[in-house]
Amino acid sequence: MDGPRIQKIEQSKLRESAYSALRGAFMRGEFAPGTVVSLRTLADQLGTSMTPVREAVRRLVAEGAFVDTPSRKLEVPPFDERRMKDLMSARLALEGLVLRQAAQSMGPGDIAGLRAIIDQPRRPDLQGPDLEANYDFHFTLYRLSGSEVLLPMIEALWLQYGAYLNRIIHEAAAQELEEHAHHVEILAALEAGDIAAAEAALQDDIKRSFGVLLPAV
Amino acid sequence: MDGPRIQKIEQSKLRESAYSALRGAFMRGEFAPGTVVSLRTLADQLGTSMTPVREAVRRLVAEGAFVDTPSRKLEVPPFDERRMKDLMSARLALEGLVLRQAAQSMGPGDIAGLRAIIDQPRRPDLQGPDLEANYDFHFTLYRLSGSEVLLPMIEALWLQYGAYLNRIIHEAAAQELEEHAHHVEILAALEAGDIAAAEAALQDDIKRSFGVLLPAV
């Protein structure tokens, strides 16, 4: 039991660094649901004092990555099917919105950028789906929407989902192929200008990514 | 120019109090878009040290009420039609979700509770729409969904919208009637068990509430 692996941070802008370090750990599924963390421990691991960690943690609480317990401890929300379903519903609703917006303001260069991500060589060294590639594809797509409102909300959803990744990591390696196929399908639809088809493929992709955790979709 | 009116707070649980004081000020439209605030000023106004304010503000940043400027000041997001449209789209998408969920787990007592809010006497003393009654109706409805994921997201959307209320307050008094009519319509549809109709009425209500700020809906 060596706890979640968090990258150490360095110099100024400590708050921001602490936040992104913790956020990265979440996205990689390092925090198991139900884990309780202490500010002092986190501060030690990050090599800073408590102050920046406190602020970073406050933000993560607001984003749903941690929850405050009645005894004022910090806990990673335990697994909950209801919560999971809500996360999926919200993702389906909001990511559909940004996809439509992105499709409208998208040029050939953007398509090329997406293709470059898809064509990136996969890493066969790690078991489990290629988390970074998945994240990259979705968010370079969503960033094209340019929405300062919707993007942070979707990031928060991914963050909350990220904790549950802990469950499926080291387990479902076959997923990667399917995931990649969905990405290809989304991009093809966008190239053809068929936004409805792209949205349908995106919905399949999202539902699939919840498939392991939510038996009946 | 006497700045936003923020209620002073008292004893322990300072962070939570600071948060709800600031949040309340936002919801009442006390913060004009584009306002820049300093932590010290806020701390002084609230009568506490900077620490609780700092953490409260972090949460508000995560919820989109404040944004960090490059010069590490805090700013209330300036008015932006794009932002406004996104807020509306997100509300339409997410509040539709929770309405459906709420409708399923709703009993006669819940209906009665909603009716009680609607039948509350309006306050003719204040110009502008009755903000509290509006909030009460929507959130007692949404709370019935019991979603720990969706509710905080929607609250954040209302919070961001709240800053823009500053623009329409003291202006659109006629809205209240229309708003009330929508609420009645939503409730009637729910009583009849017609969820689709309730959702349609909700969408009208949301669109209307953005109407003053977004000319063409």
Place this chain on the structure above:
DNA sequence: TCAAATATAAAATATCACAGTTGAAGGGCG
């Protein structure tokens, strides 16, 4: 008049003091 240097004010971090909680050791009772 403009630019560089400096002074001032605010924020970021670190540290400190305090109060509540937790969990385990120890003592008393069945």
Place this chain on the structure above:
DNA sequence: CGCCCTTCAACTGTGATATTTTATATTTGA
């Protein structure tokens, strides 16, 4: 001898404050 209750020590978050860093405004010198 075993179980439960009490007690106490270590640990936690919270709020305050001191210190350092950074940005902005001001002044000074060319």
